[in-house]
Amino acid sequence: MKTAALLLALVGIAFADPTVYFKEEFTSDWEDRWVQSKHKSDLGAFVHSSGKFYGDEEADKGIQTSQDARFYGLSTKFEKFSNEDKTLVIQFTVKHEQNIDCGGGYVKVFPSDVDQTDMHGDSPYNIMFGPDICGSTKKTHVILSEGEENFLVNKEIRCETDVFTHVYTLIIRPDNTYVVKIDGTEKQTGTLEDDWDILEPKSIPDPALSKPEDWVDDRKIADPTDEKPSDWDEQPAEIADPEADKPDDWDDDLDGDWVAPTVPNPEYRGEWRPRMIDNPDYVGEWEHPLIDNPDYKPNPDLYKYSFGGVGIEIWQVKAGSIYGNILVTDDVEEAKAAADNILKRVAGEREGEKKAREEEEAARAAEEAAAEL
16 A cells, blocks of 8 residues: 555656746836845846847847946846756846857846845855856856855856857756756756765875885986087077177266177077986876775755745946846756747847848948048
8 A cells, every 4th residue: 555655656746747937038017026136326227128139029028238337136036946856947048249248147046035135246046057258258157056155067168159149058957967058959967966066075085195205207317328419518598799889978987887788699509408218117197096085975965955036146347138038947848948939039130130230330331421521
């Protein structure tokens, strides 16, 4: 009887209805659901916009950063839930149509007790996910919190850097594995234990052992049979310029002794060094033996959090990024279908961007022509 009940319970879990915990498409009433932080008086403002180019003007509307060199802080709450024993999917779109040079494009997913009116960079969050661009840094952040610390993924996940809409998807499963997708394509996979330095390492160098004193790890040595050539004349690297003359108006009493400027010595051959040969006693690099780390403790619950809100807390030098289509669910197929639909819809952005660019160039040419009159 107990076995039958257990089987029924397992079947119930396996076939539980997928859940969409949060979905935001930024319709015209979006401000009714989102709260602007008041942590700083000069936080940047978001505006409702589909930008200068789009696939569908109405459907592609999101919220756009509108002021340069500002921090931004905006959040919303949803019904509290735990992803215990469930897959977690966080997905959203961002379009850096300003050709961003330095700024964030990520989201933060918070516990339910986030203080929305005081949300700021140090507000505790569970997961931070999305692109971050500044100079040569062009990465997709996946930061997980554990206790009071935040841990960055230790793998490099490059983000998109063009001016078009891209779909960022993070999938975390109860077996502590994860997948990062951009526009539906896998960019990184692995385990939470291996790819974040949250836990103590499984193995550590044996503290009782050290490299033997007679261990030879020099690959090359000076050839003992090589001798300095008898005609090797160690000349100085620079010599007095033979073509320099003491200026006629040089006064030794006033100016001091005149010293000719130096020039590279054409006879300089450098310091003689014997040629190098393979070391016959080389035994290889010494590898410190490892032992099991007594402080290592596995944690099967690394994936598990309690959620209740999502926010955008970023800094941007140049404004213009458009956020949209935020989805938090336990259904991978739901997220995939949403991403496919978005990508199909925004496919027309490239033609729209070309048209907008041509119109801007024509307007600029007209202004220059008018200024010349």
